[in-house]
Amino acid sequence: MARKQDDLGVLVGLVSGLLACARDTVNPRHRTKTYLRSRTVSHLAWVGADSLAIVSIIAACVGIILALQAAIQLEKVGAMSYVANLVGYSLVTELGPLLTCLILSGRAGAAFTAEIATMQINEEVDALTVMGIEPVRFLIWPKFVALGLMAPLLSLWADAVGITAGGVFAALALGLSGTVYFEQTAYFLTMRDVLSGLVKAAGFGVAITVVSCWQGLLAREGAADVGRRTTSAVVQSIFVMILLDLFFTALNYSFR
């Protein structure tokens, strides 16, 4: 019981630390030290650029899968041109952000947990505290910014790749006109759909960072704990993401 309370205390400390960092970032009088800024940039590059290939491949596959699934059903009612709507809408509002962030939680989130857990066990986190460097500001804030920015950007990219792949596939294999497909997509998709997807992605990114870094900070002893923490970080991130997804989708539905 005391352990659970301690764990929650760590979470509260983490979140309030992140809020303090956010406040300092907005505060024009506060100057971030250059060495901290360069850490954020390197995290942005690592999370963003290095995830591009895997996100692209998965998005393309999902675009094609959606086009195929839609075609099977829409063929029966003779509404093949609506393949574009289905592919576009499901990708932009749901699957683009969700799949991107699933990849990010496995790739970046797990790496965050393992890194912080190892540092915690090697007393590196304590060393930072003793040096008067807040671990949250030094270790976690750059990750938070990187995922919070990169999750929406990568989702946008995944949307584009998925829609294009679906369109090319529909034109080549399903006998649809490519022009019609893209016109249909452009006509039916609203800015609101795209934005709702991006908001979701940003929320997922934030959730992944908080959960992963929290689990990392909780690591206590030995290599086995690093593994255990990494596993729970990924599982909990996915769980929180699905809950958030439900919440955002319901919110979007009730305010349309």
Place this chain on the structure above:
Amino acid sequence: MTGRLESPDIALTDVSVGYGDRVVLSGITTVLPGGKVSVILGGSGCGKSTLLRNIIGLVPIQSGRIVLGGRDMEHLSPEDRLDTRRRMGVLFQDGALLGSLRLGENIALPLREHTELTNSLIEEVVGMKLKLVGLADFTDYFPSELSGGMRKRAGLARAMALDPAVLLCDEPTSGLDPITAADMDQLILELRTTFDMTIVVVTHDLQSLTAIADHVVVLSEGKMLFEGSLPELTACDDPFIRQFLARQPNRESRILGENWATMIEKRRDLSAGRP
């Protein structure tokens, strides 16, 4: 700002130490004298590392008071706490260097955070500190590329980065071969002679104890057993301290029986070249 922070005394008054509900140490009252090397001695798991973490302020003490140069460590304003931290250098057991940064960057970190020095000046200071511990040629190495002894020395260089008034070392010689361990002792003594610092060393290394200690605190079974100078320690007739200093085992060997002590004696004579 209150209190003198040039090699301050560290005064512990009735300090209790523990995790959660478990009390590991209680009733510790002592003064670790300023400008000297104090050694906290005790068996494995006696809570000596935890006591060190208390003095650093990483773990809140359960009761009592720790006063560092007139500052009560429990009741500090955030500014004073940061200021106190800046004046404390800590050497962790395995150095605790950040694995993702090169050695030079590790040492530069406290300087970048707490000073407005230019990059070239920081590089110069880093070079100086690394030279101090004999690692000047390893600036661009990652901590994982160094040996355990080098990592500890590098940790010492980082602890010294801001010219602290207090240096706290957690088992600086554990896991090192005799020569490297002696190097480490020598380094600590050099630092004490060169800089005006209060040094606190937690250890169970007897040779290191005799080499560096000005003041000794012995912990055992949750209490402070002894406090005083090195000659007083060797003259002390407490059974635990006698056993500890003579490096005698706790359990009786059923296999070696009574002959154990004579066997060890013979081996010592042999290695000393006596018949």
